Amino acid sequence: MRKSVEFNVAGFRIYFVMKGAIYLMLQKNAIGSADQKKARTNKVRLQLPLHLMMIPGIVLVVLFCYIPMFGIVMAFQDYNPLLGFFKSPWVGLDNFIYMFSMPDTLQVVWNTLYIAILKIIGNLLVPVVVALLLNEIGSRVFQRSLQTIIYLPYFLSWIILATVFIDILSPSSGAVNKILGYLGVEPIYFLGDQKWFPLTMVFTDIWKGFGYGTIVYLAALTGIDPTLYEAAVIDGANRWQQTWHVTLPGIRSTVILMMTLQLGNVLNAGFDQIFNLLSPVVYKTGDIIDTLVYRMGLINTQYSLATAVGLFKSVISMILIALSYWLADKFANYRIF
Amino acid sequence: MLYKTSVSRKIFLVFDYLILILMGLSCFLPLLHVLALSFSSSSAATAGKVGLLPVGLNLSSYRYVAAKPEFWRAAGISLLRVLIGVPLQMLVTVMIAYPLSKDKNEFKGRSIYLWFFVVTMFFSGGLVPTYLTINALGLIDNFFALILPGMVSMFNVIILLNFFRGLPRELEEAAQIDGAGYWTCLWKIFVPLSKPAMATLVLFSAVGHWNAWFDGLIYMNKTSNYPLQSYLQTVVVAKDLSMITSAEMMSLKDISDQTNRAAQVFLAMLPIICVYPFLQKYFTKGIVLGSVKG
Numbered sequence: 001m002r003k004s005v006e007f008n009v010a011g012f013r014i015y016f017v018m019k020g021a022i023y024l025m026l027q028k029n030a031i032g033s034a035d036q037k038k039a040r041t042n043k044v045r046l047q048l049p050l051h052l053m054m055i056p057g058i059v060l061v062v063l064f065c066y067i068p069m070f071g072i073v074m075a076f077q078d079y080n081p082l083l084g085f086f087k088s089p090w091v092g093l094d095n096f097i098y099m100f101s102m103p104d105t106l107q108v109v110w111n112t113l114y115i116a117i118l119k120i121i122g123n124l125l126v127p128v129v130v131a132l133l134l135n136e137i138g139s140r141v142f143q144r145s146l147q148t149i150i151y152l153p154y155f156l157s158w159i160i161l162a163t164v165f166i167d168i169l170s171p172s173s174g175a176v177n178k179i180l181g182y183l184g185v186e187p188i189y190f191l192g193d194q195k196w197f198p199l200t201m202v203f204t205d206i207w208k209g210f211g212y213g214t215i216v217y218l219a220a221l222t223g224i225d226p227t228l229y230e231a232a233v234i235d236g237a238n239r240w241q242q243t244w245h246v247t248l249p250g251i252r253s254t255v256i257l258m259m260t261l262q263l264g265n266v267l268n269a270g271f272d273q274i275f276n277l278l279s280p281v282v283y284k285t286g287d288i289i290d291t292l293v294y295r296m297g298l299i300n301t302q303y304s305l306a307t308a309v310g311l312f313k314s315v316i317s318m319i320l321i322a323l324s325y326w327l328a329d330k331f332a333n334y335r336i337f
Numbered sequence: 338m339l340y341k342t343s344v345s346r347k348i349f350l351v352f353d354y355l356i357l358i359l360m361g362l363s364c365f366l367p368l369l370h371v372l373a374l375s376f377s378s379s380s381a382a383t384a385g386k387v388g389l390l391p392v393g394l395n396l397s398s399y400r401y402v403a404a405k406p407e408f409w410r411a412a413g414i415s416l417l418r419v420l421i422g423v424p425l426q427m428l429v430t431v432m433i434a435y436p437l438s439k440d441k442n443e444f445k446g447r448s449i450y451l452w453f454f455v456v457t458m459f460f461s462g463g464l465v466p467t468y469l470t471i472n473a474l475g476l477i478d479n480f481f482a483l484i485l486p487g488m489v490s491m492f493n494v495i496i497l498l499n500f501f502r503g504l505p506r507e508l509e510e511a512a513q514i515d516g517a518g519y520w521t522c523l524w525k526i527f528v529p530l531s532k533p534a535m536a537t538l539v540l541f542s543a544v545g546h547w548n549a550w551f552d553g554l555i556y557m558n559k560t561s562n563y564p565l566q567s568y569l570q571t572v573v574v575a576k577d578l579s580m581i582t583s584a585e586m587m588s589l590k591d592i593s594d595q596t597n598r599a600a601q602v603f604l605a606m607l608p609i610i611c612v613y614p615f616l617q618k619y620f621t622k623g624i625v626l627g628s629v630k631g
Contacts, residue, residue: 049520051436054433054436060485061457061489064485064489065457065462071469072462072463133357149364150364151620151621152368155620156609157549157605159569159574163598163599164371165367167374167595174385175367239349271551303469
């Protein structure tokens with residue numbers, strides 16, 4: 001009873017607001033002369049090509065982004081491909097409850113966080129250091145050629161790099177273990193040892209990506225006003241002091257920006273890489289959310305459960321990405337558009 | 338320079354060069370190793386004798402790849418997807434970016450459109466719903482499953498949109514006074530003027546298509562429809578035995594698996610390595626365009 005009264009009140013409010021809006025619109029129209037009206041319709045007709053241009057993009061986005069989003073309902077169903085979305089039984093939050101009751105889930109979330117956070121830190125620090133080291137070198141030719149070489153792995157796929165790493169990290173014949181052997185270290189099974197696997201992922205990921213980051217920070221370094229260095233030299237600052245007081249503050253905003261934009265990757269431990277290097281021996285420390293979703297969903301066809309796990313990840317990621325853009329706007333004045 | 342090069346500075350520079358050269362080598366030598374492996378004899382490869390130079394130089398692994406129709410078929414599909422996928426993606430990107438680069442009063446509903454697209458950057462349906470959608474659209478085992486789903490890349494749209502906004506408005510106004518419509522302005526003014534940005538996007542999109550493997554793996558049931566990287570994933574990384582026929586099993590006995598893998602992997606990265614030094618300018622520009630927007 002009470003509910004309906006409230007509804008009525010709300011209804012009336014909407015009615016009055018609508019009435020006011022219509023009244024205003026009518027008045028505006030009455031004031032606007034015929035010419036203005038014509039101009040407005042003309043404007044709409046002029047803008048028509050702009051709207052038409054959007055159509056292919058909209059169709060594609062609806063088909064391949066929005067329709068799958070509606071498919072998320074199956075996280076709340078016991079989805080059966082024969083019955084489809086409309087006839088599959090609803091199970092409420094059962095999939096989520098089951099997901100958290102599985103002993104593996106917590107371990108997998110932990111693995112994901114561990115690998116992803118170490119990668120974020122490494123991918124931030126290593127390029128900054130390399131950019132600073134490269135900046136100290138006077139030779140432009142050396143700078144440019146080194147930049148070219150370290151940026152190359154960024155463009156190779158993890159399929160190719162996985163083969164390379166499986167080969168050079170092999171405990172019996174791999175180059176890395178041979179070098180370690182000369183130093184008197186026992187062979188390490190980087191890809192088959194639970195203790196070493198996550199660190200290997202972090203290290204190889206940094207190896208692939210640090211050239212990219214270095215170029216970002218070098219671009220920021222060249223943007224520093226040279227008169228600041230001259231002033232520092234006149235004030236008697238040595239090289240270290242210049243780096244500390246001029247160079248680092250000069251790239252601070254870029255570092256902060258890159259850091260905030262990385263926030264959305266806290267649950268992205270790198271599917272392409274780990275999928276191609278993972279083996280059942282190291283599932284305990286190396287299995288991440290994305291590889292779990294893949295195995296559940298496409299190999300074991302537990303569609304609903306896999307979607308629930310995926311949804312859990314994408315909701316958290318969405319919040320983090322939104323937060324990171326907000327922070328980037330607030331602290332670095334950065335807007336993506 | 339006002340400061341003199343002191344001894345400590347010299348020592349620092351020596352270490353600086355040393356560290357950087359070691360880093361450069363770490364990026365380059367593994368690739369050289371693959372090349373050496375592909376030219377080595379199988380016995381030397383299995384014994385782990387191959388370093389940076391081929392041991393027992395021979396071409397048997399390349400002969401093996403040359404006689405492997407599956408490899409070339411997959412490479413052809415990859416090439417086709419670059420040749421068809423990249424122009425289509427650029428077309429759609431331009432057509433979304435241009436209207437969105439207009440002001441709100443010049444393009445009514447701009448912010449609604451913008452949010453409609455931006456949502457896709459924050460949220461996605463996830464693996465299983467996307468797979469089921471592709472399945473329901475009948476795109477399984479269809480070449481266009483490799484092209485259509487990734488065609489709208491909002492990051493590329495935003496890069497181009499920002500570039501369009503940086504172009505002087507007067508050019509378009511002058512053209513409009515001469516009676517040019519939006520289509521004419523887009524193709525005659527905006528696209529030609531944004532060639533540098535477009536070149537970078539084309540390059541990144543081409544590399545992306547060449548390197549993509551997961552879509553081929555899940556959307557193609559028949560291995561004969563795999564693009565090169567998906568083929569390599571199953572044959573080289575996962576070593577899927579279902580693709581190796583029994584006749585090949587025989588030949589595998591005498592030719593080392595390792596050198597053949599190296600040859601295939603090297604051939605797959607060859608196009609990127611060949612293009613890379615010449616277009617380095619655009620590769621570098623891509624970063625600056627993408628992350629430190631002007």
